[in-house]
Amino acid sequence: MPNSHAPKRSVFFISDGTGITAETLGQSLLTQFEGLPTKATRMPFVDSVEKARQCVLRINAAHADDGLRPIVFNTLVSTETSQVIHAADALVLDLFQTFINPLEKELGLKSTHTIGRSHSATQNQQEYANRIEAINFSLSHDDGQTDKNLAEADVILIGVSRSGKTPTSLYLALTFGLRCANYPLIPEDFERDTLPATLAPYKDKLFGLTIQPERLAEIRNERRPNSKYSALENCRYEVHAAESLMRREGIRWLSSTTKSIEEIATTVMQEIKLERRVF
Amino acid sequence: MPNSHAPKRSVFFISDGTGITAETLGQSLLTQFEGLPTKATRMPFVDSVEKARQCVLRINAAHADDGLRPIVFNTLVSTETSQVIHAADALVLDLFQTFINPLEKELGLKSTHTIGRSHSATQNQQEYANRIEAINFSLSHDDGQTDKNLAEADVILIGVSRSGKTPTSLYLALTFGLRCANYPLIPEDFERDTLPATLAPYKDKLFGLTIQPERLAEIRNERRPNSKYSALENCRYEVHAAESLMRREGIRWLSSTTKSIEEIATTVMQEIKLERRVF
Numbered sequence: 110m111p112n113s114h115a116p117k118r119s120v121f122f123i124s125d126g127t128g129i130t131a132e133t134l135g136q137s138l139l140t141q142f143e144g145l146p147t148k149a150t151r152m153p154f155v156d157s158v159e160k161a162r163q164c165v166l167r168i169n170a171a172h173a174d175d176g177l178r179p180i181v182f183n184t185l186v187s188t189e190t191s192q193v194i195h196a197a198d199a200l201v202l203d204l205f206q207t208f209i210n211p212l213e214k215e216l217g218l219k220s221t222h223t224i225g226r227s228h229s230a231t232q233n234q235q236e237y238a239n240r241i242e243a244i245n246f247s248l249s250h251d252d253g254q255t256d257k258n259l260a261e262a263d264v265i266l267i268g269v270s271r272s273g274k275t276p277t278s279l280y281l282a283l284t285f286g287l288r289c290a291n292y293p294l295i296p297e298d299f300e301r302d303t304l305p306a307t308l309a310p311y312k313d314k315l316f317g318l319t320i321q322p323e324r325l326a327e328i329r330n331e332r333r334p335n336s337k338y339s340a341l342e343n344c345r346y347e348v349h350a351a352e353s354l355m356r357r358e359g360i361r362w363l364s365s366t367t368k369s370i371e372e373i374a375t376t377v378m379q380e381i382k383l384e385r386r387v388f
Numbered sequence: 389m390p391n392s393h394a395p396k397r398s399v400f401f402i403s404d405g406t407g408i409t410a411e412t413l414g415q416s417l418l419t420q421f422e423g424l425p426t427k428a429t430r431m432p433f434v435d436s437v438e439k440a441r442q443c444v445l446r447i448n449a450a451h452a453d454d455g456l457r458p459i460v461f462n463t464l465v466s467t468e469t470s471q472v473i474h475a476a477d478a479l480v481l482d483l484f485q486t487f488i489n490p491l492e493k494e495l496g497l498k499s500t501h502t503i504g505r506s507h508s509a510t511q512n513q514q515e516y517a518n519r520i521e522a523i524n525f526s527l528s529h530d531d532g533q534t535d536k537n538l539a540e541a542d543v544i545l546i547g548v549s550r551s552g553k554t555p556t557s558l559y560l561a562l563t564f565g566l567r568c569a570n571y572p573l574i575p576e577d578f579e580r581d582t583l584p585a586t587l588a589p590y591k592d593k594l595f596g597l598t599i600q601p602e603r604l605a606e607i608r609n610e611r612r613p614n615s616k617y618s619a620l621e622n623c624r625y626e627v628h629a630a631e632s633l634m635r636r637e638g639i640r641w642l643s644s645t646t647k648s649i650e651e652i653a654t655t656v657m658q659e660i661k662l663e664r665r666v667f
Binding site (some may be wrong): 118126127128129130133134136137138139140141142143145151153154178180184186200202204205207208209211212215216218220221222223237240241244248251275276279280283284328369370371372374375376379385388 | 397405406407408409412413415416417418419420421422424430432433457459463465479481483484486487488490491494495497499500501502516519520523530554555558559562563648649650651653654655664667
């Protein structure tokens with residue numbers, strides 16, 4: 110067991126862009142060392158030697174404070190600024206440069222060493238417009254607000270209230286530029302025992318989310334405590350009715366109970382065979 | 389200039405989780421080779437030797453079809469499945485394993501080799517709840533819909549209509565678990581020439597987005613062509629008035645014109661000194 114009084118190891122994510130890639134991969138690596146106490150700092154937009162020197166001062170100060178050598182996840186593209194970082198009193202891991210050399214050899218091309226190419230709006234104006242369009246589409250088609258332009262949807266999520274449709278829709282739009290509508294399945298649908306008529310023509314775009322009734326009751330209770338809406342018995346009824354409906358209509362679905370938004374979104378894309386529209 | 393008739397190089401992103409990290413870093417590396425024609429495939433949830441073997445079959449088939457050796461960005465954590473991938477007839481780059489060894493040495497710990505730790509809901513139930521809470525907060529506080537619970541906001545974005553507030557709010561909520569409200573600045577605010585009274589108590593949480601009037605007119609024209617709303621003259625007036633108001637009130641702001649959602653979100657976090665709430 111790790112000692113909870115142990116000093117925390119300082120971790121830095123350094124990038125000439127947003128640092129989101131460095132942070133995501135770096136944090137993912139650190140989860141391999143369970144219970145390791147860390148203090149993480151993202152250092153974005155490090156696009157000059159002067160800024161790199163300031164990073165080094167902070168890293169070295171952390172070492173002095175903690176008495177532990179910091180860990181630096183470095184995605185700087187420029188060889189010059191990267192060299193400055195390597196002078197820090199830390200373990201510096203090059204998440205980017207490490208792979209440029211083998212790629213250059215394989216492709217028979219020299220890399221451009223252009224900074225800030227990832228997560229940069231200037232890279233492709235059209236892609237950016239598509240992304241904003243997808244967000245607007247998903248927002249206006251959240252929670253069955255409108256039936257307009259459903260033919261333009263890449264995917265239509267269905268499921269009972271609070272099964273994870275809205276976060277998944279927004280994630281698909283923001284991250285992948287996909288136009289995602291979502292429709293709640295409500296008691297009227299269960300009584301009629303068929304899909305809402307507006308959705309019937311788009312069966313190949315439908316994907317269902319379900320959830321454990323116990324978890325659903327917990328989530329709904331936070332929103333409307335002690336209501337019929339959040340009662341376990343009602344949650345059991347709704348989930349059972351929704352799953353029966355989806356099964357009978359041959360709609361693909363998954364249980365969101367133990368899945369993250371990223372996992373749900375990735376599974377939806379696999380099943381509906383959707384490609385991302387933005388990078 | 390690259391030859392536009394050249395066959396496209398197949399690229400694969402392989403992961404035991406969603407593959408989003410592999411894809412983000414891999415695409416970022418490929419942008420260093422400008423104009424390189426590629427065909428990208430994300431292969432998520434590769435969590436068994438059998439699935440790894442199926443990947444290898446697809447990779448080898450791509451090689452046979454293209455006549456070019458595919459590039460594989462591999463983030464498999466398991467040594468066993470990773471070895472299977474390395475038998476593929478491709479350049480396999482280990483975005484994950486490469487750094488485990490130096491980390492083990494530095495930390496004096498063995499990695500757990502637990503798969504799917506990144507982007508996994510089971511990692512931290514509380515973090516996940518915070519994230520959903522942030523999304524709900526940001527949705528209900530989009531476009532000045534309500535003044536309720538503003539004290540709970542981590543940040544409040546202001547700016548003229550279509551300056552990028554909504555996508556930035558949703559991104560901050562989804563990716564970082566931050567509660568982000570946003571308020572449009574409208575002609576009444578400019579006539580009164582002060583901040584809306586409801587926002588005045590939260591000045592330290594305010595951040596402004598502005599945009600080039602020419603770009604704003606373009607964006608608004610797609611939405612409401614040939615209206616006063618989208619006329620260049622009106623856009624110039626609104627942007628000028630909004631910038632004057634923010635300058636006088638001492639509110640930090642940036643121009644979203646050439647920035648991606650990730651760049652805007654990262655800058656907002658730097659300026660307001662916000663730490664991410666989810667990983």
